[in-house]
Amino acid sequence: MRMTLAEKILARASGRESVAPDEVVVASIDLAMSHENADLVRKSFQEIGVPRVWDPERIVIIFDHRVPAESEKTAATHKAIREFVRAQEIRHFYDVGRGGICHQVLAENGHVWPGMVVVGTDSHTTTHGAFAAFATGIGATEMAGVWTEGKLWFKVPSTIRIEVAGELGPWISAKDLVLHIIGKLGADGADYRAVEFDGPVVRGMTVASRMVLANLAMEMGAKVAFTPADETLASYLAQRTGRAFAPGDLHFSPDPDARYERILVIDAGHEVREPQIACPHAVDQVKPLSEVGEVLVDQAVVGSCTNGRLEDLEIAARVVAGHRVHPRTRLLVIPASQQIYREAMRLGYLDTLIEAGAMINPPGCGPCVGVHQGILAAGEVCISSTNRNFIGRMGSKESGVYLASPAVVAASAVAGRIVHPQTVWQEVKS
Amino acid sequence: MTVRGRVAARLGDNVDTDVIYPGRFLSITDREKTAEHLFELAHPEILGRIQPGDFLVAGKNFGCGSSREQATAAVKYAGVGAIIAVSFARIFYRNSLNLGLPLLVSKDASARVHPGDELEIDVTAGVIYDQTTGESFAAAPLDPRAVELLQAGGLVPYLRKKYAA
Secondary structure: OOOOHHHHHHHHHOOOOOOOOOOEEEEEOOEEEEOOOHHHHHHHHHHHOOOOOOOHHHEEEEOOOOOOOOOHHHHHHHHHHHHHHHHOOOOEEEOOOOOEOHHHHHHHOOOOOOOOEEEEOOHHHHHHHHHOOEEEEOOHHHHHHHHHHOEEEEEOOOEEEEEEEOOOOOOOOHHHHHHHHHHHHOOOOOOOOEEEEEOHHHHOOOHHHHHHHHHHHHHHOOOEEEOOOOHHHHHHHHHHHOOOOOOOOOOOOOOOOOOOOEEEEEEHHHHOOOOEEEOOOOOOOEEEHHHOOOOEOOEEEEOHHHHOOHHHHHHHHHHHOOOOOOOOOEEEEOOOEHHHHHHHHHOOHHHHHHHHOOEEOOOOOHHHHOOOOOOEOOOOEEEEOOOOOOOOOOEOOOOEEEEOOHHHHHHHHHHOEOOOHHHHHHHHHO | OEEEEEEEEEOOOOOEHHHHOOHHHOOOOOHHHHHHHOOOOOOOHHHHHOOOOOEEEEOOOEOEOOOOOHHHHHHHHOOOOEEEEOOEOHHHHHHHHHHOOOEEEOHHHHHHOOOOOEEEEEOOOOEEEEOOOOOEEEOOOOOHHHHHHHHHOOHHHHHHHHHOO
16 A cells, blocks of 8 residues: 555545545544634634534543633633533533643543544644644634534645664753754744654653654644554553554554655764754754853743653753752743643652742643743743744743753753753762 | 735745734634734734735745634734745644635745735736736645635635535
């Protein structure tokens, strides 16, 4: 058949034997996720005028962008969505305090399964490619169409395959790897395309780290991005769903002779020797840490759908252990979900972070969208484990955001300037 | 489907959705009202220059970033009749079709039309005619589904008609 995973899933979902790049297909939707913008979706849906959503079981709504409500306007939005959810009998609804960031909540509650077509009214829906799902972001009106019809047209994307060989060095994470790739390909380097991440480095990663790759592939324009459906994924999903799939099942993997637009081989040990930093104001303005120069930091943020998972809080805690956050800097930590919050508490990570002077924010998007919980003033600089550093993203248009791994963010919070985690770590050891 | 207007502004590459419509205004869900904040942080001068039916011209990857439909709504309800760019980010592209805002992909036109030029655009045929300079440019042809959506005025009217009992 010679199909990539994107082609395979779209063929299945559109009832065809096979599909090829640039064909337009109509695919049935397996899961439709929205956050607070469900209110915009609801408005368009009601304008369309059909009385009931196509399938309330396949719709998931999760509040995360503005939790708890930061304004009366948001409170009214939340209220309108709650009423809609009740009226339409949508069961999978995660209200304030019950979930966390939408992409983490979908993952940890086993909503996503390999081979599914997932759409979300959030650009980082590509995250679910870590579950070998065809997962992509759409706008609110388009989602109203999905709520109406349960299907959507797609142009079949061509696929870029990225094979990562070698080994990640100490302090080098999935974040550094994917920032390096984005810097190399550019903000539009994967526009309209599917990306398959594979190779020994990717197969050696936890599911949490694979989610970082799929999540940030969006920042080079990818429509969808996949990591392998292997034993690691099977065991993650078995724990959360009690269901099993056979690792390597060709329904959830590309054919060995699939046709690619481009195959990129990256030797991680050579190409990504040090932490990578995306400098203001674009995610593809990536430099190795040693080329960033002296940057004093006002705020440091560990969190988001990109890097707010347990392993991220763990490394941040390990780095700050025994230190104090620098007097000029404030460190904000935002667990990606309630589950992660509890687990990080149980394991003592939060205690270590708080002892160092961090503030723990409630699970959600936090300051990443520039609405609340850590807005920057003019002239301020933030180092953040989040996913975007556009002008004014986190506050003033005269502020700047540097994107980095949680380890670099934590170390920089301690040093009060952007530093390699090794510097802080050595101090502990000596 | 032909639209006429003037080029109101020309922008560069990778104009992101935070630049088009800052995140702090995302709680606004009334589409018409989003127009008040178009380019508010990065290019506050543009909004006042837009006359109904005017065009925006941009480089590659216009609309990259978030899925926020307010970015498209703000452009459309500020009065913009169409955007011409070297390329568009995919979610922005789909949002624009869904809200009935024509987008034209033309590297040549993007490089050679100037603010103030009067244009006549045949959206379905993909022809951009610059009346000021007399030059004509080809734009990438639209998928039939895109034409259908634009002719209906967007996805809501399209589906309303389809499902009208």
